[in-house]
Amino acid sequence: MVERRSLTPEFINELVSPKTGERWVADTKIRGFGIRLWSSKRGDGAAFGVRTSNLEGKAIRKTFDPFGRNSHRWRWYINFSDGNIDFSNGIPMGFFLDDARSWARKVIGQAKGRIPTDDEQVQINVEDQKNREQFSRQLQGITLERAADIILFYGPHRGWSDTYTYQMKKLFHSNVPERLKRKLIKKITRNDIENVLSSEMVRPSNARALRSLLHQIFERVSILRGPEILDGMPGYAPNLYKRKLSKET
Structure with a gap:
């Protein structure tokens, strides 16, 4: 089942998994990006993902990891710094939308053959290293x-x-x-x-x-x-x- 609409945090947080099978809600802002919801014997689930194809027509399927290096929203959770977010029942999925969209643009761009310029790649590497080091320092300071x-x-x-x-x-x-x-x-x-x-x-x-x-x-x-x-x-x-x-x- 495929749906199309402009994804928002509020809409995402209200989504429910289908009774059986899978539900894919495609984002109209970024073609190929969306959120997958599923139901199985092991339980229900939801994840942002990319469904696109490369220049050779090969299907590309990737899932966004909200705790990976491409997501920076974990900082808010570690420090409980965002007073507008209620974490009492876990972390709302809409919390990761911006990071997931940013990740999707990179994945889709690479699949379609867009190669960053030398200057862009240097900046990407610098920012990636900075984020990894900051993440490491923060995690080392907790139990x-x-x-x-x-x-x-x-x-x-x-x-x-x-x-x-x-x-x-x-x-x-x-x-x-x-x-x-x-x-x-x-x-x-x-x-x-x-x-x-x-x-x-x-x-x-x-x-x-x-x-x-x-x-x-x-x-x-x-x-x-x-x-x-x-x-x-x-x-x-x-x-x-x-x-x-x-x-x-």
Whole structure:
């Protein structure tokens, strides 16, 4: 099902997933950009995305990551600086519209063969580096528990089902010691992580899922500490979080 209209934050926040299947609402301001809503046995979801084609006619399908480097709205959530936004029930999808549109313009431009000039590329690289460093500094100043809460809040906006998000939250709080939860990101060592994952209290299947969640947290601190905390650990793989958790979670 495809609809077309000019997307606004208010309209997006009122959208509901279809009872079955998928619903695509195309933005009339940017051709190829829109929001996808779906319903499945794993739960409902919503995500901004791009549906376009490249110069060879090949279909391009990409999904916007509201917690990735292309989104700057996370700063408001971390600091709760925007008094006009109610976060009590999670983060409203319309909150990310501006960043999603900016991301879509770049993705569609690249697909259509628009190559930035040398000066434009230099400016893009400078701004990207600045944003990554600022993001890293801010995240290092919060506790592991706070960082996990942020990642889990964003889960449904990245395509996670409510059930999966709940399982990951339960997994984190059940297996990570309180002292480590309260520790600042910048003070956490590889030994801290290895001690949790190698604990006899954590089942192997759950350890893999927990490792992935912890990796995602440290991946967001990519400039100053980065994922090297977890690199080289036995059994590490960045996509393990996509696997189902053990029923014992």
